[in-house]
Amino acid sequence: MGQLFSRLIRSVFGGKEVRALILGLDNAGKTTILYKMLDPGSQLEHTPTVGFNLETLQVGGLKLQCWDLGGQESIRPFWRSYFFHQEAVLFVVDSADTERMEVARQELHSILQEPELENAVVLVLANKQDREGARSVADVSDHLRLSGLQRTWTVMGTSALKGEGLREAFAWLAQQLK
Numbered sequence: 001m002g003q004l005f006s007r008l009i010r011s012v013f014g015g016k017e018v019r020a021l022i023l024g025l026d027n028a029g030k031t032t033i034l035y036k037m038l039d040p041g042s043q044l045e046h047t048p049t050v051g052f053n054l055e056t057l058q059v060g061g062l063k064l065q066c067w068d069l070g071g072q073e074s075i076r077p078f079w080r081s082y083f084f085h086q087e088a089v090l091f092v093v094d095s096a097d098t099e100r101m102e103v104a105r106q107e108l109h110s111i112l113q114e115p116e117l118e119n120a121v122v123l124v125l126a127n128k129q130d131r132e133g134a135r136s137v138a139d140v141s142d143h144l145r146l147s148g149l150q151r152t153w154t155v156m157g158t159s160a161l162k163g164e165g166l167r168e169a170f171a172w173l174a175q176q177l178k
């Protein structure tokens with residue numbers, strides 16, 4: 001009866017609500033991804049995020065409540081204040097930022113050790129695939145040492161600037177979170 005009722009509520013009000021964090025180093029493209037998903041026609045140039053942006057996306061029958069946090073080094077220690085009740089982590093990487101790939105790896109693996117996120121689904125976005133010198137998805141995956149992860153995860157290539165790969169990536173996420 002309870003399940004039936006919640007199914008009815010979902011069908012009327014538009015789906016289960018799930019919380020997801022968007023993390024990654026500064027300049028990776030997190031905010032651009034979020035607003036491109038909200039409005040594919042968006043050409044907005046975003047200033048670095050100080051604090052967070054919170055938006056709800058409708059994807060694959062889910063209401064995905066996205067918490068896009070600022071990625072600057074001085075802000076990263078505050079990320080953990082937002083870990084509570086998050087069911088997914090989108091970790092965004094600038095695929096052409098080879099110099100900071102190691103820093104990105106460290107930040108990602110430190111997040112993955114957080115008990116509050118132990119059940120979170122992980123979607124790594126190898127963003128800025130349009131940039132010259134961008135590492136391939138396989139290369140980003142190698143550098144971030146993703147292959148041994150003991151949880152539901154994937155890595156996908158995107159270009160937030162061109163709006164490429166985003167729908168597919170969020171569809172994968174919705175599929176895992178249903």
Ligand SMILES: Nc1nc2c(ncn2[C@@H]2O[C@H](COP(=O)(O)OP(=O)(O)OP(=O)(O)O)[C@@H](O)[C@H]2O)c(=O)[nH]1
Nearest residue numbers: 026027028029030031032048049071128159160161
């Ligand atoms: N070439 C290219 N540029 C991108 C892409 N995605 C984002 N950018 C650019 O990268 C810069 C940073 O984008 P943001 O979305 O603000 O990055 P962020 O990860 O939110 O950065 P913080 O808020 O500082 O953590 C902007 O100039 C974007 O236009 C992409 O796929 N390709």
Ligand SMILES: [Mg+2]
Nearest residue numbers: 030031048049
């Ligand atoms: Mg931002």
